[in-house]
Amino acid sequence: DAGVIQSPRHEVTEMGQEVTLRCKPISGHDYLFWYRQTMMRGLELLIYFNNNVPIDDSGMPEDRFSAKMPNASFSTLKIQPSEPRDSAVYFCASSVTQGAGEKLFFGSGTQLSVL
């Protein structure tokens, strides 16, 4: 199995630009999670989907952030417009069950730098 695939690995952009991060979950997994990791705040859950439907987006910082999952094999996280404080590593993770014993499989992350 290829695991969770994220692209790009690195993104450098200027303040005000639109940024789109992409994720391909593990085939057969029905949960998909987007996390953001910074030194100050650690790993924070932004949003998660079950069977392509957004379940909880309470972690999305503000309206500049949006996420979609048009099908079981693809999800995007979009930031428009981007700001320097959005600089972080963004992780996508997928799992096949939820509850006790759930296993989260993480991608390698997208390192985002907003100048």
Place this chain on the structure above:
Amino acid sequence: TQLLEQSPQFLSIQEGENLTVYCNSSSVFSSLQWYRQEPGEGPVLLVTVVTGGEVKKLKRLTFQFGDARKDSSLHITAAQPGDTGLYLCAGDYGQNFVFGPGTRLSVLP
């Protein structure tokens, strides 16, 4: 306010030493997980503990879940440089997992 606290925040030891890191909360978890994250990569699951008082071993790593299911510890015996990384605990609050801030471990040869 962090739902999960981890200590110590940083730990630097020599190869061969033993160490214990802790994960604490005032909340009860239905399960708790430990992950290890290496630079430039995502966290990788090490273990899931479910039952209060449960002890699980993974080679030189021993994980314990507190009796009240509010805390956990990770003990490493005879640490090796390959154990270097960020150790994260994650508590299951029913809808999703919430991560602690992590313990950054450095094992020097």
